Amino acid sequence: MIALSAGKLPRTLKTDFLRSLPLLSLFVSASAAALIWSAPAARAQSMDELYEKAKLEKSVALVAAGPSEPYEHWIREFQQRDFVRWKREGALLSFRPEGFDQIDPAFKDEDGAFTTVSVNMVAYAYNTVLLAPADVPRSALDFLKPVFQGKLVTTDPSEDDASLLTFRGIVEKYGWDYLDNYMDQKPSFVINGHAAVSNAIADGQKLATFDSTSTTPRLKRDGKPIDTVLSKVDAIPVFLVAAAIFRDAPHPNGAKLFLNWYLAREQQSRTGTFSPRADVPPPDGFQPLASYAIDSGYREMLSDEVKLAELKKRIAGYLHR
Numbered sequence: 001m002i003a004l005s006a007g008k009l010p011r012t013l014k015t016d017f018l019r020s021l022p023l024l025s026l027f028v029s030a031s032a033a034a035l036i037w038s039a040p041a042a043r044a045q046s047m048d049e050l051y052e053k054a055k056l057e058k059s060v061a062l063v064a065a066g067p068s069e070p071y072e073h074w075i076r077e078f079q080q081r082d083f084v085r086w087k088r089e090g091a092l093l094s095f096r097p098e099g100f101d102q103i104d105p106a107f108k109d110e111d112g113a114f115t116t117v118s119v120n121m122v123a124y125a126y127n128t129v130l131l132a133p134a135d136v137p138r139s140a141l142d143f144l145k146p147v148f149q150g151k152l153v154t155t156d157p158s159e160d161d162a163s164l165l166t167f168r169g170i171v172e173k174y175g176w177d178y179l180d181n182y183m184d185q186k187p188s189f190v191i192n193g194h195a196a197v198s199n200a201i202a203d204g205q206k207l208a209t210f211d212s213t214s215t216t217p218r219l220k221r222d223g224k225p226i227d228t229v230l231s232k233v234d235a236i237p238v239f240l241v242a243a244a245i246f247r248d249a250p251h252p253n254g255a256k257l258f259l260n261w262y263l264a265r266e267q268q269s270r271t272g273t274f275s276p277r278a279d280v281p282p283p284d285g286f287q288p289l290a291s292y293a294i295d296s297g298y299r300e301m302l303s304d305e306v307k308l309a310e311l312k313k314r315i316a317g318y319l320h321r
Contacts, residue, residue: 083113083114083242083244086113086244086246087111087113087114090247091247092113092114092245092246093113093244093246093252094111094113095245095252095256095259096112097256097260098260098264099263099265099279100112100115100263102265102278102279102280103115103116103276103277104276104278107276113244114242114243115242115243115244115259115263116240116241116242116243117241117263117276118240118241118271118273118275118276119240119241119275119289120162120213120214120238120241120273120274121213121236121274121294122162122163122166122210122211122213122236122237123210123212123216123228123230123231124208124210124212124228124229124231125197125198125201125208125209125212125226125228126201126207126208126209126226127202127204127206127208127226128226128227129204130204130207131207136229137229137231138229138232138233139231140170140173140178140210140231140233140234141174143182143208143210144178144181144182144185147207148185148208149185150185151208152185152187152188152206152208153187153188153190153201153206153211154187154189154209154210154211155189155190155191155194155196155197155211156189156191156319157189158312158316158319158320160191161239161298161301162194162213162237162298163211164301164311164312164315165237165239165295165297165298165301166210167179167315168297168311169234169235169297170210173234173235179315180318183318188200188206189319194211194212194213194215195215197209197211197212197215198212198213198219198226199215199219201216202219212228214272214273214283216228217272217283217285232293235295236293236295237295237298238274238294238295238296238298240276240298243259243262263277265277265280268280269281274289
């Protein structure tokens with residue numbers, strides 16, 4: 001996620017406030033629904049050309065791995081799937097970065113108003129030292145075994161959309177009784193991101209989760225006692241991280257340069273996640289995304305605000321009772 005050098009975001013002035021920031025290249029865990037507003041044509045520009053223009057703008061961005069103070073409030077504001085509304089209102093700049101033709105149509109706005117920058121799996125993870133091989137979970141039902149009592153952790157699904165998709169898939173397959181049984185396991189919930197989930201398992205505070213993302217493979221490469229399991233029984237949830245540039249940003253070429261760099265084949269090959277680009281191989285140790293049975297309902301889940309609110313409320317009722 002990109003956080004910019006700015007103060008607290010006014011709830012009612014979100015778009016206008018952000019348009020005033022020096023560099024607007026925004027990453028949020030969000031995706032698009034129906035597209036109604038037609039943007040003008042966007043022209044791909046080379047890195048060298050954009051670099052020269054960005055130097056003239058003197059644009060600077062503060063990169064933050066959030067949410068963290070003092071940006072928590074407005075970073076969460078960004079996680080409200082505003083790309084479609086912003087496009088409809090004419091707030092977004094059309095830009096097709098280099099390699100745009102390599103991005104699957106499901107992962108981008110064809111007008112160039114926004115595009116996915118990473119495709120992320122939500123997998124199982126477990127502590128390889130503390131958990132016996134026979135107890136390694138292979139399906140969501142395995143997390144209900146006595147060995148996991150008090151030793152499970154996920155992000156809070158009422159706060160995190162990727163986690164919400166995971167919980168939704170489980171209750172759709174196994175019923176809402178599953179949540180009653182899961183809560184009997186006395187699980188923990190964190191609100192500071194998926195990295196905290198993986199770290200709790202790698203440190204031995206917890207044994208396992210069905211809510212692990214890209215931090216787990218990184219910790220494993222660093223020699224930590226943690227590993228990923230991709231279920232062959234349950235569909236694997238996939239969520240998207242997208243990016244956009246505001247039309248009225250005073251330094252648009254700086255933002256274009258950043259997106260061109262971030263979506264370049266070389267950089268996409270280093271992110272540790274699946275790329276939206278068809279010409280980028282999967283992360284080490286993984287097969288191409290099409291090889292897995294995935295739950296691709298992220299965009300659909302987020303596109304219906306009424307159903308989304310109802311789902312969050314119902315799940316929160318289990319978590320916070």
